[in-house]
Amino acid sequence: MMQSRLYFAAFLGAAVAVTAPSMFSQQPGAPGGAPAQEHHWPKPTNLKVLPKDTTPEQLHKIMHGIAGSLGVRCSFCHVVNEQTHHMDFASDAKPDKHMARIMMRMTQTINAQYLPQIHDPDAKPEDQHVSCGTCHQGHKMPPHFVPPPEHRGPPMSSAPQPGL
Numbered sequence: 001m002m003q004s005r006l007y008f009a010a011f012l013g014a015a016v017a018v019t020a021p022s023m024f025s026q027q028p029g030a031p032g033g034a035p036a037q038e039h040h041w042p043k044p045t046n047l048k049v050l051p052k053d054t055t056p057e058q059l060h061k062i063m064h065g066i067a068g069s070l071g072v073r074c075s076f077c078h079v080v081n082e083q084t085h086h087m088d089f090a091s092d093a094k095p096d097k098h099m100a101r102i103m104m105r106m107t108q109t110i111n112a113q114y115l116p117q118i119h120d121p122d123a124k125p126e127d128q129h130v131s132c133g134t135c136h137q138g139h140k141m142p143p144h145f146v147p148p149p150e151h152r153g154p155p156m157s158s159a160p161q162p163g164l
């Protein structure tokens, strides 16, 4: 239990650290056309991955971080309520919100279980975690990386495929 709190802290720190520049460059409320008074968000009611006691301020930072890391607006994962015409952030209607939850769990697991096994003396603290932006680089789908020709080995089909 204690440990999972620490893991969350690392995740939160990563999300905020990686996206701080985009947070400052964004117009308040611009993504998804949400109202500018976002810092008066109500308490969250439908958190399944983040701790239930995440404050609206923390959530604000995390959500702006996620949106910036994927280069999307809030409405990529959140729906607008047809009647009120306001964002219904608690709704789980969008499949991308579901995918994002899986991605959040995956990112937490990488940071909690795998990276702590790497004791690299060269790594700076900011190297020692992954965040959404590590893979997504400002895109909905992580951009494909193709190694330069001199490093391309035999075609993958003829090589053993360890899933990498």
Ligand code: HEC
Pocket (backbone or CB within 6 Å): 031, 032, 034, 038, 041, 043, 044, 045, 046, 047, 048, 049, 050, 051, 059, 063, 064, 066, 067, 070, 072, 073, 074, 075, 076, 077, 078, 089, 090, 091, 096, 097, 098, 100, 101
């Ligand atoms: C890539 C998908 C994604 C984007 C983009 C995104 N969110 Fe979220 N948001 C989520 C997920 C997933 C949750 C639920 C987290 C959980 O279950 O712990 C959530 C939860 C929330 C909640 C809490 C709702 C409640 O009552 O439980 C608020 C508020 C929120 N987001 C606001 C925003 C705002 C504002 C933006 C744009 C700056 C944004 N989100 C962008 C995926 C996203």
Ligand code: HEC
Pocket (backbone or CB within 6 Å): 066, 070, 096, 097, 099, 100, 103, 104, 107, 130, 131, 132, 133, 134, 135, 136, 140, 141, 142
């Ligand atoms: C280790 C690399 C990695 C990290 C870290 C990562 N993702 Fe992803 N993400 C992927 C890959 C790969 C896919 C494509 C998966 C597929 O389509 O099968 C993907 C797909 C997605 C999609 C679906 C996009 C679409 O257009 O359908 C969403 C949403 C998403 N990620 C959100 C997030 C969020 C939010 C975070 C941070 C909490 C995150 N991802 C962290 C690798 C990553």
